[in-house]
Amino acid sequence: MLPRAIKRLLHQATLSDQSYRFMFGRAPDDEFVVIDCETTGLNVRTDDVVAIAAIKIRGNRILTSARFEAIIHPDRELGAEAIRIHHLRKSDVEAAPIVWKVLPSLLHFIGPRPLIGYYVDFDIAMLDKYILPLVGIELPNERIEVSRLYYDRKYGDAPPNTSVDLSFAAILRDLCIPPLGQHDAFNDALMTAMMFVQLRDLTERGVRIPRQRSSPVFNPTGA
Amino acid sequence: MPKAFDISNPPFDRLTPNEAETLRAALDIAYFSPGEAIIRRDASAEALYVVIKGIIEERSEVDLLALLGPKDTFDSRALVHDHSGHQFFARDETLCYVIPRKVALDLIKANPRFAAFFYREISQKLDELANDEEARRYGSLMHAKVGELFLHPPVFLAASDTIETAGHLMREINSNALFVRDGERIGIVTGMNLSKAVVLGRQSIQTAVGTLANYDIVSLQRDDFVSSALLLMTKHNKRRLAVREGEEFVGILEEIDLLGFLAGSAQVTAGRIDRASSRQDLATAAREIETQTRVLRRQGVKVEVIAEIVSDLNRRLLSRLFDMVAPAELRTGSCLIVMGSEGRGEQTVRTDQDNGLILAGPVQGEVLEAFRHEFFVALESFGFPPCPGDIMVRNPAWSRPLSDYLADLRRWIVLPDQAAHMNVAIIYDAQAIAGDPQLLDDAKTALIDMTRGEQTFMAHFARAVDAFETPIGLFNNLITSEGTGDALDLKKGGIFPIVHGVRSLALGQGLRETSTDKRISRLCDLGVLQADFGRDLKQAFRFLLMLRLDGQLAASAGASGTLVRPAHLSSMERHLLRDALQVVKKFREIVGHHFKLGMF
Incomplete structure (x- = not known):
């Protein structure tokens, strides 16, 4: 793996479609984009994106009125089995037009703004899979991981052997954010945005999230 | 579009589907850090806010007027009248929907029912709530349980007992129907059965009731719904039903008592x-x-x-x-x-x-x-x-x-x-x-x-209106949704100041009425209170009494959620409660001014 800074330089050079040079510009002050993808599975190589949602944040405002939302209809005939067999040809022929429709406007929406997400590396890796063949680059944007911000606030000063819970539900609970219907790209992005504005404020004020004193008993169901 | 924005939350439930879409499309969400001012004093509001999470303090100068929680909307005055006498602060980490000023004002212009919520005086708002409630409450009547109705006691006769015994027993227990046990069979004998047998059938009053009883009885369980009792009576053309608990007979339900319950x-x-x-x-x-x-x-x-x-x-x-x-x-x-x-x-x-x-x-x-x-x-x-x-x-x-x-x-x-x-x-x-x-x-x-003329006494007398502060505890309870003992707070913070303020003014005028409602009317007639304000005061008083009644009923039923508890107030009710308490505050000022309480 190349360090991201070097990769960014490399991509600036390999950018095949020069109209996307704005991706490397300077982000407007205090603006961010929260992003969330719904996918058919967790394998970046074999699974597909079925929905993308992105919401801008400016300062402490979550600009839900200016949002990006796209549903990508996966080819019904193209089951998991079919993808494995016809991987290259099918995606070239059938996936390309769909990605073409959606991605340019997404890239313009994001611009050079830092990307925020929950396990954002996965979402970006999913998108890069489509973006690389189209524009000749991977997303060069700075990444902000909310679970990392949460970890710092809650477990940053924790003694060793503290059991760590970075689940989405745990973050919602600690920040008292009302759960919206999950596994909807827009709602997930919105909740992530709510987490971000609050976690950033807690960080600025140096406020920590209290941990339970007694470490919870191991729960075999994983709930 | 935040699909999560609850369009059923008043006043947004009055929007047409198209208007609701316009609203949703225009929504942003704002985060406020603890202590941050959301609307400053006398500043015009750039938006209407709906709380998603957190607690908002509404203050006038130094007084804490109210605490707002999730689904509360603020501040219509700042939006409509361009400035608010009140300031709004985030008490803790707070998220709010932001409805841009222009969008909100456009909806107010386009939709009179929506506008009414912001413009109309409190008394009309309260009347609207009352109408909505009526429909809901009638429905709940049919969902009452049979056990809540008046039931005649289950008293048994043997089939061999005489008409005479039955007649005396009926008078003794003040019931018109008795159970008759005839071996395995259970029947019911009524006063009408007895009369018919004696008067029309010319039978002796020593006749055994076993032959008169009707063994084709229809029964239902104590915890069945009242609506099913009504259905059974209609379906089987019965005037009375036997009520059981498990296998045991626990009473007789008469048609008249069922209708009495409904009416x-x-x-x-x-x-x-x-x-x-x-x-x-x-x-x-x-x-x-x-x-x-x-x-x-x-x-x-x-x-x-x-x-x-x-x-x-x-x-x-x-x-x-x-x-x-x-x-x-x-x-x-x-x-x-x-x-x-x-x-x-x-x-x-x-x-x-x-x-x-x-x-x-x-x-x-x-x-x-x-x-x-x-x-x-x-x-x-x-x-x-x-x-x-x-x-x-x-x-x-x-x-x-x-x-x-x-x-x-x-x-x-x-x-x-x-x-x-x-x-x-x-x-x-x-x-x-x-x-x-x-x-x-x-x-x-x-x-x-x-x-009469005892100004010092009257001033001391009236002073008790300021004995209790605005009921912050009540709102805290609302928000923490762990509210108990709320009835007292409602009384101290709302009901008592009205009752006592009105009583003081009435005594000052030498009125002979005793009810607060009538005293307010007379005070308006005499010009002590303005007619508009008198109407608001009455409505606020009734609303507070209703909330207290609901609280008392819920407490006595030992049930949570079946009736309104402050912790479970709808946001409409909370909104009205805020308005009612505002009226109380204004009334305190009027009383204070009237009796020159400022000198204390």
Whole structure:
């Protein structure tokens, strides 16, 4: 793996479609984009994106009125089995037009703004899979991981052997954010945005999230 | 588009689907850090906010007016009138939907019903709520359980018992239907069956009832819905149903009692009281009064009407008991009075014994003592708990000759001590319910004469309106949704200031009305209060009484959620509560100004 800074330089050079040079510009002050993808599975190589949602944040405002939302209809005939067999040809022929429709406007929406997400590396890796063949680059944007911000606030000063819970539900609970219907790209992005504005404020004020004193008993169901 | 934005949350439920879409498309979400100002004093609001999470403080200068929680909307005044006298701060980490000013104003222009929510005066808002509730409450009536209805006791006869035995038994238990056990079979025999057999069938009254009973009985369970009872009666063309609990028969449900439940049966109870021939009869009626409140509330009857009905029933009950217990000399030579909320006719759920006796002249000690005791014990057995302040007939200080009262009144007004103001308030609210009403009238006339021109006394008297602060605790409870003991806060923060402020103004004018509602009307007529404000004050008062009643009913049912608890108020109700408390605050200022309380 190349360090991201070097990769960014490399991509600036390999950018095949020069109209996307704005991706490397300077982000407007205090603006961010929260992003969330719904996918058919967790394998970046074999699974597909079925929905993308992105919401801008400016300062402490979550600009839900200016949002990006796209549903990508996966080819019904193209089951998991079919993808494995016809991987290259099918995606070239059938996936390309769909990605073409959606991605340019997404890239313009994001611009050079830092990307925020929950396990954002996965979402970006999913998108890069489509973006690389189209524009000749991977997303060069700075990444902000909310679970990392949460970890710092809650477990940053924790003694060793503290059991760590970075689940989405745990973050919602600690920040008292009302759960919206999950596994909807827009709602997930919105909740992530709510987490971000609050976690950033807690960080600025140096406020920590209290941990339970007694470490919870191991729960075999994983709930 | 935040799909999560709850369009069913008033006032947004009044938007058309298209308008709702416009609104959703324009929404942003703002985060506020603890202590951050959201709307500053006298600043115009750039937006209308709806709380998603966190707590907002509404303040005027230094006073905390209200705490807003999730789904609360603020601030319509800042939006519509361009500036708000109030400031809004985030108390903790807060997220709000932001409806841009222009979008909100456009919707207000386009949709009159939506606009009404922001523009109209509180009294109209409250009326709208009442109408919405009516539909809901009628529905809930049908979802009551059979066990809540009046059931006749399950009394069994053997098939070999005679018509004569059955007739006597029916009169004894005051029921028109009895169960008949004939071996394995169970039937019902009614008074009509007996009459027909004797009158039309010319049978002897020694005939066994086994042959007259109807064994084709339809039964249902105690915890079945009232609606299914109605269905069964219609379907099987029955006038009565047997009620079981498991396999056991626990009662008989008569059609008349079912219809009485659906239509309300205050007149039945009233009749029962008037016809009562023993204390036992009265005890039964007393229990019915208790259930009346719940039924009437379910039917969506307005709280002031419930209070009127219940107060009337309670007064009849006391009056009847007085007639039974009091010796002749007391019946003519004294006046039984009720005081407090009962005197004002604002009682809905049974409270303490608040009563007293004014004697025309001295009465022999033993006779009086016997009456005091007996009256108290009887009421206690009916379920009226003793008054904690001992303001009862049992207490010699509250059952004595008129001349003693008058002497005390004079002392209370000239040299007021701690209890003096309360005692004056108690007498001023009193109502005569039995005996010679002239005695109370004389006492009140004296009271009004004595207080006339006593500005210092009146100011001290009125000052109690400021005894309790705005009920922040109540709102805290709302937000933490762990609210208990809220009734008291509602009383201190809302009901008491209105009752006492109105009482002070009324005493100042020498009014003879006792109910707060009527006093407000008279004060408006006299120009002491402005008519508009009087209307708002009445509505606010009724709304607070209704909330308190719901709280009391829920508490007595021991159930959570079936009836409104402050923790479960709808956001509409919370909104109205805020408005009502604003009216209370304004009223306190009016009273303070009237009595020049600023000098204290």
